[in-house]
Amino acid sequence: MSTSSGQYDLSFKILLIGDSGVGKSSLLVSFISNSVDDLPPTIGVDFKLKQLTVGGKRLKLTIWDTAGQERFRTLTSSYYRGAQGIILVYDVSRRETFTNLSEVWAKEVDLYSTNQDCVKMLVGNKVDKDSERFVSREEGAALAKELGCLFLECSARTQENVRQCFEELALKIMEVPSLLEEGSTVVKRNTLKQKPEHQSAMPTGGCCS
Template sequence: MGSSGQGQSNYDLSFKILLIGDSAVGKSSLLVSFISNVVDDLSPTVGVDFKIKFLTVGGKKLKLTIWDTAGQERFRTLTSSYYRGAHGIILVYDVTRRDTFTNLSDVWAKELELYSTNEHCLKMLVGNKVDKESERVVSREEGMSLAKELGCLFLECSARTRENVEQCFAELALKIMDVPRLLEEGSTVKRNILKQKQERQTPPSGGCCS
């Protein structure tokens, strides 16, 4: 698996990924760790932010547009529209904070059901901050059990040490490509983007004067 920041049209498929979960579980850190291989202490996301990553998975060059949503309740109505058209959704919790785990089923799974418009959308449960093993309060087994209950893929990772960070996105992308409908949508997104680009570059045809 490799990553690439080359030309904007140099990819086979385009997918939209959404990160959701409580505030301060490390969604932004996970994204920054994946995009730039660097992790700093980040301030909470205000509303919605997104980043683009080009990578090669399963022999295909992918463009992932990854949306990072705010966990605070006051931004919920703002972020609801960003569920639309998502091909993959990553639900993140902090293994050292029990409330962020219980909120996945109490809050986030319900919100996902309410706002997600793509019935084929793939979900992944991610337990972050495994580098703080001595502070862990949510076991791996509990995470796996909830993932099974919610119909999600499951991984534990650390945005700080980058353990399993790339695997989160690569594994989700691979599974998305296994779903014919999502694969077709990923191709359609790219075709539409290229079509718009060509239309902008094509000069209007002018009539000639007699």
Template sequence: MGSSSGPGSNNNYDLSFKILLIGDSAVGKSSLLVSFISSSVDEDLAPTIGVDFKIKHLTVGGKKLKLTIWDTAGQERFRTLTSSYYRNAQGIILVYDVTRRETFTNLTDVWAKEVELYCTNRDCVKMLVGNKVDRESERVVTRDEGIHLAKELGALFLECSAKTRENVEQCFEELAIKIMEVPSLLEEGSSLVKRNILKQKTDNSQAPPAAGCCS
């Protein structure tokens, strides 16, 4: 589990970003997230039902960040809340399995189209992640193919292994760095923090009733 997200721990960060993990079922989205959050991986994670999210606090580029990372179900039958997943996401990680070609082709056929359709942030940063590089002998999608598709989609690119944790932290850190380079997303990330602080200071000042009009 990630850092506590209780009221007491909520204030100690400079920026807050919403990150979305999408891709086919069983490509390792949840394993990637668990590996990032807890430095360990449970090989037998059950498929995500609907949506799950975890919070991770980290420092990148001298800024304290709060990442709320949403892990979505890849199966069709759970895809009813789709548009709400995407709302206000500043970063989207599109995950495929380098040992299963259909998970790669579905990025173009299904997932990139969905991002186009539902993402409310035009400047949202995308990252393509090829998972399971620890199974090199079973690889069917080359690194070059991944790089080429990432260029087509205007996305960052990394290959990783949730199992060995290779490049796992880099996925989230590089994405966060890129988000911080986009002025509109940076503004949004900091205004979210300000809004939370304002919410805690309950504002009792009510505007006085309008004075009667002079005749």
């Protein structure tokens, strides 16, 4: 995918966090490629790029997906650094994944997030399993309010509300002046990097020719 800075106005780093198996990778793949395949668990960290236009701005989202397993916790501080948006994912059919958001993941965000203004969104995934639901929409909304998060329920499998998750998060990030400034600074920095640097190359026809 070409990422020359002329093609986007803002660049944001988004994180997906939550227990293993809640469908973080499936949400990401569903959003990036419109595919809904079952995926093996992520090992360590994976990230993908997505360009889209939201609110009249061309955005480049770098979306980081992490393994939910304890043994990858050593990744945390660098993983959280500089993120403008964080999506906390739980599985509506597994109550412990919901409980762990407040007991484990929200605390980790507070501990490691370097952006005070970072926008957070609580996402209840797998609403296609409605008959197996153990966490009501009302409980999800209440926890989101308590944690100061946006809230959406979605299904990576049916793609219901998947695109809305990322678009609503991006719109909210653009409403925060400090995050907007960071997003445009990344673009400016990349533009500078891409200026040709061959002026400093060795002079041709050197003494040994």
